[in-house]
Amino acid sequence: MIRVIIVDDQEIVREGLKMILSLHDEIEVIGEASNGRELLKLLETHTPNVILMDIRMPVMDGIEATKIVKVTYPKIKIVILTTFNEDEYIFEVLKDGADGYILKDSDSQEIVNSIKTAYADQILLNPKVTIKVINLLNSIEDKKKAKAxxxxxxxxxxxxxxxxxxxxxxxxxxxxxxxxxxxxxxxxxxxxxxxxxxxxxxxxxxxxxxxxxxxxxxx
CATH class of the missing domain: 1.10.10.10 (Winged helix-like DNA-binding domain superfamily/Winged helix DNA-binding domain)
Incomplete structure (x- = not known):
């Protein structure tokens, strides 16, 4: 059984994800949070295998939450929920150890696959978003000639x-x-x-x- 926590500030998104995941016997949603701070509190009593993490949230966003979780709970996998206009944020969370990312409008099978892939110690990167992230990486590294x-x-x-x-x-x-x-x-x-x-x-x-x-x- 793959234990999952959903973190998103929109209740409708959390409910939709829970509905999708409830159709799969091998996945169990053990908790949900509306921001990074709620997640950290939840992790004091719950131990997920995978966290589905939104990026833009109030109180504590997904970037900061990912950074803290990866230091404090390195075995927990984090899959980022993202939109097409969040390139720079995706780059940041990948640097901090996120285990993959999917678009919020992905179909149910891709969402389930992202969870299973992360759980299996592999990484799932949406090809279209990956190209944008690589382009961003190129841009950043062009400004740092020695490293770029x-x-x-x-x-x-x-x-x-x-x-x-x-x-x-x-x-x-x-x-x-x-x-x-x-x-x-x-x-x-x-x-x-x-x-x-x-x-x-x-x-x-x-x-x-x-x-x-x-x-x-x-x-």
Whole structure:
């Protein structure tokens, strides 16, 4: 059973999501909150596997809430609920460790898939929004020439060993550590060590940043 908490300041959105998720026996909505502060209070007594998190909310928005949850409860997965005009916010929450994002007008199957994907330690990025986020990343990095120029990104990619590049290839396919381990005939712990080493070499914080980096600088 995948335990889910829904966080959105609009009650009609929360009710709609609860109705969709109630049709799936493998998912249980164990709580809801209208802002980040309510969520943090709820997490004192409830332990979800996945949080569906809105970005724009009063009192405490989804950006700040994501940052706190990822530090305090690192095992909890967070899927961001977003609209097309929230590019810069999406970039921020991905940097803080969000495990994926979906558009609020996504169909029910995509919403369910996003929850299952995050729960399985994979990441689901809406392709249309991903392009906008990458464009935003390009714009930001263009202003920071030392970190932004393409040759530096390529140099960091080339610093990876062949085995590490094989791991990044699997990550780009959205595979979990367990799936990567099976494909490479190694233990899951070995894969985790590879991922940690890759993040260190590329000077990145988490898997979300890694995917964006690979999409920009990878072959």
């Amino acid at each position: 120029n393409n040759s530096e990104g390529k140099r960091l990619i080339n610093s990876l060993t062949q085995r590490e590049k094989e791991v990044t290839s699997h990550i780009l396919q959205g595979k979990s550590n367990k799936s990567i381990a099976e494909a490479m005939y190694v233990t899951e712990g070995t894969v985790k060590n590879y991922v940690s080493k890759i993040l260190e070499k590329l000077q990145l914080k988490n898997r979300s940043e890694l995917i964006l980096f690979l999409q920009k600088y990878g072959e």
